[in-house]
Amino acid sequence: MENSLMADRKSSPAGQAGGQVLEVNDLHVSYYTDAGRADALDGVSLSLNAGEKLGLVGESGSGKSTMALAMMRMIKPPGRIEGGQVIVDGTDLMALSDEEMLKARLSKIAYIPQGAMNSLNPVLRIGAQMMDAVIAHKTPLSKNDIEKRCRESLESVDLDGGVFQMYPHELSGGMKQRVCIAIGILLQPKVIVADEPTSALDVVTQRQVMETLDKVREQLGAAIILIGHDMGLMAQFVDKVAVLYAGQVMELSTVKEMFTDALHPYSEALINSLPNLENKGVFQGIPGLAPALLRLPPGCSFHPRCPKVMDHCRSERPETILQNGRTVSCHLFSQEENQAA
Numbered sequence: 001m002e003n004s005l006m007a008d009r010k011s012s013p014a015g016q017a018g019g020q021v022l023e024v025n026d027l028h029v030s031y032y033t034d035a036g037r038a039d040a041l042d043g044v045s046l047s048l049n050a051g052e053k054l055g056l057v058g059e060s061g062s063g064k065s066t067m068a069l070a071m072m073r074m075i076k077p078p079g080r081i082e083g084g085q086v087i088v089d090g091t092d093l094m095a096l097s098d099e100e101m102l103k104a105r106l107s108k109i110a111y112i113p114q115g116a117m118n119s120l121n122p123v124l125r126i127g128a129q130m131m132d133a134v135i136a137h138k139t140p141l142s143k144n145d146i147e148k149r150c151r152e153s154l155e156s157v158d159l160d161g162g163v164f165q166m167y168p169h170e171l172s173g174g175m176k177q178r179v180c181i182a183i184g185i186l187l188q189p190k191v192i193v194a195d196e197p198t199s200a201l202d203v204v205t206q207r208q209v210m211e212t213l214d215k216v217r218e219q220l221g222a223a224i225i226l227i228g229h230d231m232g233l234m235a236q237f238v239d240k241v242a243v244l245y246a247g248q249v250m251e252l253s254t255v256k257e258m259f260t261d262a263l264h265p266y267s268e269a270l271i272n273s274l275p276n277l278e279n280k281g282v283f284q285g286i287p288g289l290a291p292a293l294l295r296l297p298p299g300c301s302f303h304p305r306c307p308k309v310m311d312h313c314r315s316e317r318p319e320t321i322l323q324n325g326r327t328v329s330c331h332l333f334s335q336e337e338n339q340a341a
C-alpha cells in the first residue's frame with residue numbers, strides 16, 4: 001500500500017520529474033582566521049532538476065562539506081557566506097529570515113550530515129527523535145499526524161514499524177543510517193544533500209543504503225546532491241558529477257562523460273587515480289598536495305600539480321566555459337586556445 005508521505009509529493013507539481021528544483025548561483029564562503037581570510041567556496045554555480053542525482057567530489061579541503069553547510073545556511077563563525085543564491089523550488093534560501101529558513105530545512109532542503117547515525121541521541125527512542133525533528137521545524141501538523149508521518153517515513157526506508165519504539169543501540173549501523181534518511185525525508189524536501197552517507201558502513205550495507213536513498217528520491221521526485229570522494233560509488237549512483245578543487249567547480253559533466261572523456265586535467269587525475277586492471281588495483285594518488293586555502297597559487301589553482309600547465313595558467317585564472325552542456329574551468333578549453341590550435 002502506498003503511504004501518504006509519498007502520495008502527497010507525487011501529486012504536487014514540484015514533484016514532477018524534469019523541472020528545475022535547485023539553482024546555486026555564484027556562492028561564496030570565507031573563513032576568517034588569525035592568519036587571514038580563506039575562500040572556501042569561490043563562486044560555485046550549478047543547477048539540478050527534480051529527480052536528478054549530482055555527485056560532488058574532490059579531495060579533503062576542496063569545499064564539499066562547506067558547500068553542503070552553505071546551502072543549508074549552517075556555516076558558523078569564523079565562516080561567513082559572502083554572497084550568492086541558493087534557489088530551491090523558486091525560493092532563494094539566502095533571502096529568507098532565520099525563522100523562514102528553519103521551516104525551509106527539512107521541507108525544502110534536507111541535509112544528511114557525515115556520521116549522521118552517530119548523532120542519534122542514545123537515550124531517546126527513535127520515534128521521539130523523529131517527532132522532535134519535525135516539531136523543531138515548526139510544522140503546522142498535529143501530533144497524531146506527525147507520528148503517522150514518522151511511521152510512514154520509517155516504512156519508506158524499509159524499516160519495520162517496531163523501530164519507532166527502539167533505542168539507537170538496538171539498531172545496526174545500516175539501520176541507523178536508514179533512520180537518518182527517514183528523518184531527512186519527513187517533510188518531503190525537494191532537495192536532499194547527503195554528505196558521505198555510507199562512509200562508516202561495510203560494502204554490502206553501503207550498497208543497500210544507497211539503494212534505499214535512491215528509492216526515496218524517486219518516490220519523492222527530489223533531487224540529490226551526494227558528497228563524497230569515492231568515484232566508484234559515484235559512478236554507480238549519480239547522473240552528473242561536479243569536481244571541486246580549492247572551492248571552485250573545475251568540471252561538471254554527466255557521469256558517463258566524466259568517466260570516458262574527462263575534460264579537466266584534475267578530473268582526469270582523479271579518475272586515473274582509481275584502482276583498475278592496468279595498475280593491478282593499486283591506488284595511485286595524485287602527485288602534489290591540495291593547496292592551502294590561505295595561500296592559493298595565482299592563476300589556475302591547480303597549476304602547481306597540472307601535467308598540462310601552460311605559461312599563462314600561472315597568472316591568469318581560467319573562466320568557466322560551457323561546452324556541449326558541460327562546464328569546465330581550464331585554459332585548455334578557452335576560445336583563444338582553441339582558435340590558436
Ligand code: SF4
Nearest residue numbers: 300303306313330331
Ligand atoms: Fe592545467 Fe592550465 Fe587547465 Fe589549470 S588552466 S588545469 S594549469 S591546463
